[in-house]
Amino acid sequence: xxxxxxxxxxxxxxxxxxxxxxxxxxxxxxxxxxxxxxxxxxxxxxxxxxxxxxxxxxxxxxxxxxxxxxxxxxxxxxxxxxxxxxxxxxxxxxxxxxxxxxxxxxxxxxxxxxxxxxxxxxxxxxxxxxxxxxxxxxxxxxxxxx
Amino acid sequence: xxxxxxxxxxxxxxxxxxxxxxxxxxxxxxxxxxxxxxxxxxxxxxxxxxxxxxxxxxxxxxxxxxxxxxxxxxxxxxxxxxxxxxxxxxxxxxxxxxx
Numbered sequence: 589x590x591x592x593x594x595x596x597x598x599x600x601x602x603x604x605x606x607x608x609x610x611x612x613x614x615x616x617x618x619x620x621x622x623x624x625x626x627x628x629x630x631x632x633x634x635x636x637x638x639x640x641x642x643x644x645x646x647x648x649x650x651x652x653x654x655x656x657x658x659x660x661x662x663x664x665x666x667x668x669x670x671x672x673x674x675x676x677x678x679x680x681x682x683x684x685x686x687x688x689x690x691x692x693x694x695x696x697x698x699x700x701x702x703x704x705x706x707x708x709x710x711x712x713x714x715x716x717x718x719x720x721x722x723x724x725x726x727x728x729x730x731x732x733x734x
Numbered sequence: 735x736x737x738x739x740x741x742x743x744x745x746x747x748x749x750x751x752x753x754x755x756x757x758x759x760x761x762x763x764x765x766x767x768x769x770x771x772x773x774x775x776x777x778x779x780x781x782x783x784x785x786x787x788x789x790x791x792x793x794x795x796x797x798x799x800x801x802x803x804x805x806x807x808x809x810x811x812x813x814x815x816x817x818x819x820x821x822x823x824x825x826x827x828x829x830x831x832x833x
Contacts, residue, residue: 593781596749612750653750 598653601693609690610654614701623650626672644691649675651694657682738762739799744773744792746803748785754778756817761792761801769801769821774814783808790821800825 597613615623626646629639652675654668667675679687744756759773771790788803801821809816 596751598750 599697601697603689603693607656609652609656609693611651611694611697612653615650619650622672623647644687645676645679647698648679648687648691648694651697652679652690655690739792741792741794744790746775746778746783746806747789747791748782748787751779751782753782753785753788754817757814759792759817761790761821769824771801771803771817771819771821773817775808775817776814778808778815789825790819798828800828 594614594616598610599613601609601611603609612619623646626649627638627642628636629642631637649672652667655665657665659665665678667678670678679690682690739761741759741761742757744759745752746754746756754775755777756773757776759771762770762772764770783806788806790801790803792799801824804820804822806817806819
Protein backbone atom coordinates (compact mmCIF):
# COMPACT_ATOMS: atom_id res chain seq x y z
CA UNK A 589 0.00 0.00 0.00
CA UNK A 590 1.33 3.45 -0.89
CA UNK A 591 1.74 6.40 1.45
CA UNK A 592 -1.41 7.94 2.86
CA UNK A 593 0.17 11.39 2.58
CA UNK A 594 -0.66 13.66 -0.32
CA UNK A 595 2.28 14.31 -2.60
CA UNK A 596 2.44 17.70 -4.35
CA UNK A 597 1.51 16.39 -7.80
CA UNK A 598 -0.06 18.63 -10.40
CA UNK A 599 -2.36 18.19 -13.38
CA UNK A 600 -2.66 20.51 -16.36
CA UNK A 601 -6.19 20.92 -17.68
CA UNK A 602 -6.97 22.45 -21.05
CA UNK A 603 -9.61 25.13 -21.33
CA UNK A 604 -11.24 26.65 -24.39
CA UNK A 605 -9.30 28.99 -26.71
CA UNK A 606 -5.99 27.33 -25.94
CA UNK A 607 -5.93 28.38 -22.29
CA UNK A 608 -4.94 26.02 -19.50
CA UNK A 609 -4.93 25.74 -15.74
CA UNK A 610 -2.42 23.92 -13.56
CA UNK A 611 -4.08 22.40 -10.50
CA UNK A 612 -3.27 20.16 -7.56
CA UNK A 613 -3.96 16.54 -8.33
CA UNK A 614 -5.37 16.05 -4.88
CA UNK A 615 -5.98 18.24 -1.83
CA UNK A 616 -4.53 17.32 1.53
CA UNK A 617 -6.94 17.12 4.46
CA UNK A 618 -5.67 20.48 5.70
CA UNK A 619 -6.22 22.13 2.33
CA UNK A 620 -9.72 20.66 2.11
CA UNK A 621 -10.59 21.90 5.61
CA UNK A 622 -9.25 25.36 4.76
CA UNK A 623 -11.38 25.39 1.61
CA UNK A 624 -14.49 24.38 3.54
CA UNK A 625 -13.81 26.96 6.24
CA UNK A 626 -13.52 29.70 3.59
CA UNK A 627 -17.00 28.74 2.36
CA UNK A 628 -18.56 29.38 5.77
CA UNK A 629 -19.65 32.75 7.16
CA UNK A 630 -20.95 33.65 10.59
CA UNK A 631 -24.63 34.54 10.61
CA UNK A 632 -26.30 37.17 12.79
CA UNK A 633 -27.12 34.49 15.36
CA UNK A 634 -23.44 33.62 15.64
CA UNK A 635 -23.80 30.29 13.88
CA UNK A 636 -21.68 29.45 10.88
CA UNK A 637 -23.54 28.79 7.66
CA UNK A 638 -22.37 27.93 4.18
CA UNK A 639 -22.18 30.98 1.96
CA UNK A 640 -23.57 29.81 -1.40
CA UNK A 641 -21.45 32.30 -3.30
CA UNK A 642 -18.22 30.99 -1.81
CA UNK A 643 -18.57 27.23 -2.29
CA UNK A 644 -17.21 27.10 -5.82
CA UNK A 645 -14.72 29.90 -5.23
CA UNK A 646 -13.12 28.27 -2.19
CA UNK A 647 -12.63 24.93 -3.96
CA UNK A 648 -11.28 26.53 -7.15
CA UNK A 649 -8.79 28.63 -5.17
CA UNK A 650 -7.76 25.56 -3.17
CA UNK A 651 -6.89 23.61 -6.33
CA UNK A 652 -5.55 26.35 -8.60
CA UNK A 653 -1.77 26.76 -8.85
CA UNK A 654 -1.20 28.51 -12.16
CA UNK A 655 -2.92 29.39 -15.41
CA UNK A 656 -2.33 30.93 -18.83
CA UNK A 657 -4.99 33.61 -18.52
CA UNK A 658 -4.06 37.11 -19.65
CA UNK A 659 -5.42 40.53 -18.79
CA UNK A 660 -6.87 43.04 -21.21
CA UNK A 661 -3.38 44.17 -22.25
CA UNK A 662 -2.30 40.62 -23.04
CA UNK A 663 -0.05 40.18 -19.99
CA UNK A 664 -0.30 36.91 -18.12
CA UNK A 665 -2.09 37.39 -14.80
CA UNK A 666 0.33 35.90 -12.29
CA UNK A 667 -1.23 33.77 -9.58
CA UNK A 668 1.55 31.25 -8.96
CA UNK A 669 2.83 31.63 -5.43
CA UNK A 670 0.18 34.19 -4.49
CA UNK A 671 -1.93 33.86 -1.36
CA UNK A 672 -5.40 32.35 -1.53
CA UNK A 673 -6.92 35.77 -0.90
CA UNK A 674 -5.09 37.22 -3.93
CA UNK A 675 -6.04 34.25 -6.14
CA UNK A 676 -9.68 34.69 -5.13
CA UNK A 677 -9.52 38.37 -6.05
CA UNK A 678 -8.20 37.40 -9.49
CA UNK A 679 -10.94 34.80 -9.87
CA UNK A 680 -13.53 37.37 -8.90
CA UNK A 681 -12.36 39.49 -11.82
CA UNK A 682 -13.24 36.80 -14.37
CA UNK A 683 -16.41 36.77 -16.43
CA UNK A 684 -19.06 34.43 -15.02
CA UNK A 685 -18.81 31.94 -17.90
CA UNK A 686 -15.03 31.89 -17.66
CA UNK A 687 -15.08 31.24 -13.92
CA UNK A 688 -17.67 28.51 -14.46
CA UNK A 689 -15.47 26.86 -17.10
CA UNK A 690 -12.64 26.64 -14.57
CA UNK A 691 -14.93 25.46 -11.77
CA UNK A 692 -16.49 22.77 -13.96
CA UNK A 693 -13.06 21.56 -15.12
CA UNK A 694 -11.88 21.28 -11.51
CA UNK A 695 -15.13 19.61 -10.39
CA UNK A 696 -14.74 17.02 -13.15
CA UNK A 697 -11.12 16.41 -12.15
CA UNK A 698 -12.14 15.99 -8.50
CA UNK A 699 -14.79 13.44 -9.47
CA UNK A 700 -12.25 11.53 -11.56
CA UNK A 701 -9.87 11.41 -8.61
CA UNK A 702 -12.63 10.24 -6.24
CA UNK A 703 -13.57 7.48 -8.67
CA UNK A 704 -9.91 6.51 -9.03
CA UNK A 705 -9.42 6.25 -5.27
CA UNK A 706 -12.65 4.27 -4.87
CA UNK A 707 -11.42 1.81 -7.48
CA UNK A 708 -8.08 1.54 -5.64
CA UNK A 709 -9.88 0.94 -2.34
CA UNK A 710 -11.90 -1.87 -3.91
CA UNK A 711 -8.74 -3.45 -5.24
CA UNK A 712 -7.09 -3.21 -1.82
CA UNK A 713 -10.14 -4.55 0.04
CA UNK A 714 -10.29 -7.44 -2.43
CA UNK A 715 -6.75 -8.41 -1.48
CA UNK A 716 -7.60 -8.13 2.22
CA UNK A 717 -10.71 -10.32 1.83
CA UNK A 718 -8.71 -13.04 0.10
CA UNK A 719 -6.05 -13.16 2.78
CA UNK A 720 -8.68 -13.31 5.55
CA UNK A 721 -10.22 -16.60 4.39
CA UNK A 722 -10.19 -19.06 7.26
CA UNK A 723 -8.28 -22.26 7.09
CA UNK A 724 -10.21 -25.43 6.36
CA UNK A 725 -11.76 -27.11 9.45
CA UNK A 726 -9.66 -30.13 8.66
CA UNK A 727 -6.57 -27.96 9.12
CA UNK A 728 -7.58 -27.05 12.68
CA UNK A 729 -5.68 -29.88 14.22
CA UNK A 730 -6.52 -30.60 17.82
CA UNK A 731 -9.64 -28.48 18.12
CA UNK A 732 -12.05 -31.03 16.62
CA UNK A 733 -10.78 -33.86 18.74
CA UNK A 734 -11.78 -32.37 22.11
CA UNK B 735 37.46 33.84 -1.89
CA UNK B 736 33.99 32.38 -2.30
CA UNK B 737 31.29 34.79 -3.45
CA UNK B 738 28.14 35.05 -1.37
CA UNK B 739 24.58 35.96 -2.26
CA UNK B 740 22.75 37.58 0.62
CA UNK B 741 19.06 38.28 0.81
CA UNK B 742 16.18 38.77 3.17
CA UNK B 743 13.14 36.91 1.92
CA UNK B 744 13.52 33.28 0.84
CA UNK B 745 11.58 30.09 1.09
CA UNK B 746 11.84 26.32 0.86
CA UNK B 747 9.35 24.49 -1.33
CA UNK B 748 8.26 20.87 -1.52
CA UNK B 749 6.53 20.78 -4.89
CA UNK B 750 3.89 23.50 -4.80
CA UNK B 751 3.84 23.47 -0.98
CA UNK B 752 5.67 26.04 1.11
CA UNK B 753 7.81 24.03 3.52
CA UNK B 754 9.53 26.96 5.22
CA UNK B 755 9.76 30.76 5.16
CA UNK B 756 13.20 32.29 5.54
CA UNK B 757 14.06 35.76 6.72
CA UNK B 758 17.70 36.53 6.12
CA UNK B 759 19.93 34.11 4.22
CA UNK B 760 23.34 33.66 2.69
CA UNK B 761 24.11 31.36 -0.22
CA UNK B 762 27.78 30.68 -0.74
CA UNK B 763 29.74 28.70 -3.28
CA UNK B 764 32.40 26.63 -1.61
CA UNK B 765 35.87 26.07 -3.02
CA UNK B 766 34.88 22.52 -4.02
CA UNK B 767 32.03 23.93 -6.13
CA UNK B 768 29.24 22.95 -3.77
CA UNK B 769 26.71 25.54 -2.57
CA UNK B 770 25.79 26.14 1.05
CA UNK B 771 22.84 27.96 2.57
CA UNK B 772 22.61 29.51 6.00
CA UNK B 773 19.81 31.65 7.31
CA UNK B 774 16.92 31.98 9.70
CA UNK B 775 13.69 30.05 9.32
CA UNK B 776 10.74 32.01 10.69
CA UNK B 777 7.99 29.47 9.94
CA UNK B 778 8.04 25.92 8.71
CA UNK B 779 5.76 22.93 8.27
CA UNK B 780 7.07 20.01 10.31
CA UNK B 781 5.84 17.44 7.79
CA UNK B 782 6.76 19.18 4.56
CA UNK B 783 10.28 20.14 5.63
CA UNK B 784 11.03 16.41 6.05
CA UNK B 785 9.95 15.55 2.51
CA UNK B 786 12.13 15.39 -0.61
CA UNK B 787 12.86 16.91 -3.03
CA UNK B 788 13.06 20.36 -1.44
CA UNK B 789 13.96 23.50 -3.36
CA UNK B 790 15.42 26.70 -1.93
CA UNK B 791 13.90 29.73 -3.65
CA UNK B 792 15.44 33.19 -3.55
CA UNK B 793 13.11 35.75 -5.16
CA UNK B 794 14.63 38.76 -6.91
CA UNK B 795 13.25 41.67 -8.87
CA UNK B 796 12.41 39.78 -12.07
CA UNK B 797 12.00 36.23 -10.87
CA UNK B 798 13.57 33.61 -8.68
CA UNK B 799 16.86 31.82 -8.20
CA UNK B 800 16.39 28.20 -7.27
CA UNK B 801 18.61 25.47 -5.87
CA UNK B 802 17.81 21.86 -4.97
CA UNK B 803 18.45 21.13 -1.31
CA UNK B 804 20.63 18.11 -0.59
CA UNK B 805 20.71 18.26 3.20
CA UNK B 806 18.97 20.54 5.64
CA UNK B 807 19.37 21.11 9.36
CA UNK B 808 17.21 23.27 11.59
CA UNK B 809 18.23 24.53 14.99
CA UNK B 810 16.29 23.53 18.08
CA UNK B 811 13.91 25.58 20.14
CA UNK B 812 10.89 27.77 19.59
CA UNK B 813 10.51 30.77 17.33
CA UNK B 814 12.98 31.57 14.53
CA UNK B 815 15.53 28.80 14.00
CA UNK B 816 18.94 28.70 12.45
CA UNK B 817 19.00 26.98 9.06
CA UNK B 818 21.96 25.23 7.54
CA UNK B 819 21.71 23.41 4.22
CA UNK B 820 23.80 22.11 1.39
CA UNK B 821 22.57 22.82 -2.11
CA UNK B 822 22.91 21.17 -5.47
CA UNK B 823 23.76 22.97 -8.70
CA UNK B 824 21.80 26.13 -9.43
CA UNK B 825 18.53 25.38 -11.29
CA UNK B 826 17.38 27.39 -14.32
CA UNK B 827 16.23 30.82 -13.23
CA UNK B 828 12.48 31.42 -13.17
CA UNK B 829 11.62 34.75 -14.75
CA UNK B 830 8.19 36.05 -13.85
CA UNK B 831 8.38 39.61 -15.21
CA UNK B 832 6.26 40.87 -12.34
CA UNK B 833 6.01 44.58 -13.02
